[in-house]
Amino acid sequence: MLNVTPSDQGLGAKVENLDLSQPLTQENYKKVEGLLGQYGVLCFPKQNLTALQLRDFSSKFGTLEINVANVYQEPGLPDVMILSNKRVDGKPIGLGDAGQDWHTDMSYSKMIAFTNVLYGIEIPHRNGQPLGNTEFSNMRAAYLALPEELKQKLEGKTILHDFNKFWENMRKQPGSTRAPLTEAQRKAKPPVSHPVFLTHPITGEKVLYANPGYSIQINELPKEDSDEILNFLFEHQLQPQFRYSHRWTEGDVLMWDNIGTIHNAVADYKPDEPRFIKRCQVMADRYFPQAA
Ligand code: OGA
Ligand code: MN
Numbered sequence: 001m002l003n004v005t006p007s008d009q010g011l012g013a014k015v016e017n018l019d020l021s022q023p024l025t026q027e028n029y030k031k032v033e034g035l036l037g038q039y040g041v042l043c044f045p046k047q048n049l050t051a052l053q054l055r056d057f058s059s060k061f062g063t064l065e066i067n068v069a070n071v072y073q074e075p076g077l078p079d080v081m082i083l084s085n086k087r088v089d090g091k092p093i094g095l096g097d098a099g100q101d102w103h104t105d106m107s108y109s110k111m112i113a114f115t116n117v118l119y120g121i122e123i124p125h126r127n128g129q130p131l132g133n134t135e136f137s138n139m140r141a142a143y144l145a146l147p148e149e150l151k152q153k154l155e156g157k158t159i160l161h162d163f164n165k166f167w168e169n170m171r172k173q174p175g176s177t178r179a180p181l182t183e184a185q186r187k188a189k190p191p192v193s194h195p196v197f198l199t200h201p202i203t204g205e206k207v208l209y210a211n212p213g214y215s216i217q218i219n220e221l222p223k224e225d226s227d228e229i230l231n232f233l234f235e236h237q238l239q240p241q242f243r244y245s246h247r248w249t250e251g252d253v254l255m256w257d258n259i260g261t262i263h264n265a266v267a268d269y270k271p272d273e274p275r276f277i278k279r280c281q282v283m284a285d286r287y288f289p290q291a292a
Helices: 026-039 051-059 139-144 148-154 163-171 183-188 223-236
Strands: 003-006 013-016 041-044 077-084 113-122 134-138 158-161 192-195 197-199 206-208 215-218 243-246 253-257 261-265 276-283
Touching (some): 026 041, 051 276, 139 206, 148 223, 192 197, 215 223
Antiparallel strands (some): 113 253, 113 276, 134 261, 158 215
């Protein structure tokens, strides 16, 4: 039996008594899917996984993304990505600044992301406290709390999401090593539109599908109106009562719902405080096959 302990925050639950190195039964797959819809963020503590086992578990939930621009891959397993600030012989061995602003994964893509699965292998600590938390905010709660008038105004409207917005924001951070996207890279990732409100495929409930990292324009509104409303949404969606902050422990597998939540990687650790995480991004093709 799975042992589920909800957090006392706006979302999140700890799930024990499931060894992710073993093949996931259909029954447990269904349970985990339901819990992900219900709690948005699941932590499976004390896991001990090979990269292959991480991939096998993740791929139960949909097709894995192979990030073409990403050179930080597990050798031989291009769908397992490395997030790390570590260097070997002066060279980075992982993407060091992944997710360091509020966003949801792959909203810039026609096929959006369903869930991201991170396996924490090295977690930085200072004075006995873990650093590099991953913070989340609950977009079902954010939808419900919108003023009625705005819900009506935005119903049926769409938002344009641009990969380059996040990329450029990261480039502005001190010490960034990101080069501007080339013309070819920009062409490969043109902005895409999605409804402002999505119906969550697991819960059937509406969620606000907007995020400061990638959202650039409400298509059906004049620019000025759109800017004003997007700024309102970006502030609205980060209210403390919607939030949950995950404090990492080595061996955690953290899995989150990329449709009903947004997240932010807290950049509060230094280059000599190592963080090393393996990651599989699962696309939502099980739920939106027509977008594939
Ligand atoms: C990501 C991401 C957060 C983190 O992998 O998409 O946002 O805390 N990671 O590493
Ligand atoms: Mn992310």
